[in-house]
Amino acid sequence: MSFLRSPSHIQASNFWNDIKLINEAVARRVIEPGAQLWNIPLKVREDIEGYHAMIGRIMAFTIELLELPRMSGSGKAEGMRGAALQQFLLNCDLVLGELEHRKLGEKERRNRSDELLMENLTAAWLGLYFLGVPFVHPWEKVRRLAVYRGGFPSGGCIAKYIGDVYRLARHRVALPDLPVARPSSCSQLDDINASAVLVLSHTPMVLLEDALTYRNDTYATPLSVHELGRRYALLQMMLYIRCGHPVHFLIPATALKQALHKLAGIPDDPGAIPTEAMLRRRVAIRSKIRTWLHETIFTSIAAGQSVRLLKFPLDASGMPTCVLGSKTGIYTLESGSEGLHFAGNELRDSLLGSYRDKLLGVLKLSNVVPAASQAGPRAVSLLDAGKVDEALKDV
Numbered sequence: 001m002s003f004l005r006s007p008s009h010i011q012a013s014n015f016w017n018d019i020k021l022i023n024e025a026v027a028r029r030v031i032e033p034g035a036q037l038w039n040i041p042l043k044v045r046e047d048i049e050g051y052h053a054m055i056g057r058i059m060a061f062t063i064e065l066l067e068l069p070r071m072s073g074s075g076k077a078e079g080m081r082g083a084a085l086q087q088f089l090l091n092c093d094l095v096l097g098e099l100e101h102r103k104l105g106e107k108e109r110r111n112r113s114d115e116l117l118m119e120n121l122t123a124a125w126l127g128l129y130f131l132g133v134p135f136v137h138p139w140e141k142v143r144r145l146a147v148y149r150g151g152f153p154s155g156g157c158i159a160k161y162i163g164d165v166y167r168l169a170r171h172r173v174a175l176p177d178l179p180v181a182r183p184s185s186c187s188q189l190d191d192i193n194a195s196a197v198l199v200l201s202h203t204p205m206v207l208l209e210d211a212l213t214y215r216n217d218t219y220a221t222p223l224s225v226h227e228l229g230r231r232y233a234l235l236q237m238m239l240y241i242r243c244g245h246p247v248h249f250l251i252p253a254t255a256l257k258q259a260l261h262k263l264a265g266i267p268d269d270p271g272a273i274p275t276e277a278m279l280r281r282r283v284a285i286r287s288k289i290r291t292w293l294h295e296t297i298f299t300s301i302a303a304g305q306s307v308r309l310l311k312f313p314l315d316a317s318g319m320p321t322c323v324l325g326s327k328t329g330i331y332t333l334e335s336g337s338e339g340l341h342f343a344g345n346e347l348r349d350s351l352l353g354s355y356r357d358k359l360l361g362v363l364k365l366s367n368v369v370p371a372a373s374q375a376g377p378r379a380v381s382l383l384d385a386g387k388v389d390e391a392l393k394d395v
Helices: 009-030 037-047 051-067 079-100 106-111 113-130 137-149 156-174 188-195 209-213 223-242 253-263 276-287 289-297 349-366 385-392
Strands: 197-200 247-252 305-310 321-324 329-332 344-347 379-381
Touching: 009 037, 009 051, 009 079, 009 113, 009 223, 037 113, 037 223, 051 113, 051 137, 079 106, 079 113, 079 223, 106 113, 113 137, 113 156, 113 223, 137 156, 156 188, 156 197, 156 223, 156 321, 156 329, 156 344, 197 349, 209 223, 209 253, 223 289, 247 253, 247 349, 253 276, 253 305, 276 289, 289 385, 305 349, 321 349, 329 349, 344 349, 379 385
Parallel strands: 197 247, 247 305
Antiparallel strands: 197 321, 305 379, 321 329, 329 344
């Protein structure tokens, strides 16, 4: 029988420093002018001195993570396996203190043990991916743990899954299934929308560059994994868009207004008065939307691609943020100030179909031409660069 070990504190500290360096390199490379999106791992390697040794460190840490058990249902960690898990959890807190200057404490570490393990494994997968080393096992364990816990942790894990929705959708277009018979009444547009990725977003990364670096102090792990997960999602989204595949982003105007408040640090309290610095930051974030959307995300626009600002609050009422491919998708719930630690849920089969039907209904409503008596259109296209500033003036 082999002795079960936990990654040491030094290993954990080195691992998270490596993830931080990878995140910084990816941040530079993904959005640089003329970025070679297909070659990001090669560009990241160019930026990291001694990347061979880094790969070895991350892989060694990952192998030990893969051996760690879950916390027992009683919340107690006993025996050799329990000791290894307890040491891992303590190391997580020590690293959080070093990099974020905060700590969880023994009770929270125990209660969030699955989350900590899932986020460490996700960080390992992302780090190896951006170094050009595909290694599926960390994410496979995350997927199994998500089944146990009924969802994915907020932050890096959800962002990684969102990136996979775009990635799988892109592969499915390149290698489609056998054609399916369709009713003769279906139009070409129906065909396009049947395969389109549909996105309902309340903090839309497609519009807000600052969403990439949003800090949430309820996260149990360093910010670098959450930023790296978002950048993986951004990369896969841009690759999908650049290939000219169909995608529709639906963004409620009321949600965008709230997202701007959140990113600017304005308190979610009607009685709180924002500072001048907060208001200036909000204006600055909003002023970057048109440039980010048209010069970084959509360098060209293909048929079947749209970004729509929904003006009627009831059109998408009650629906959470979701990213839906034709075969898989995910919905996420807002974590709130107290944290909702397993906020992302996978969508497949009939439930995915139900969500897609709802969003396709919203998409059709957004095409409705308003009656003369109505104040304005139900939705505004933000891919018309000349209309962006006018559309956002009340947001």
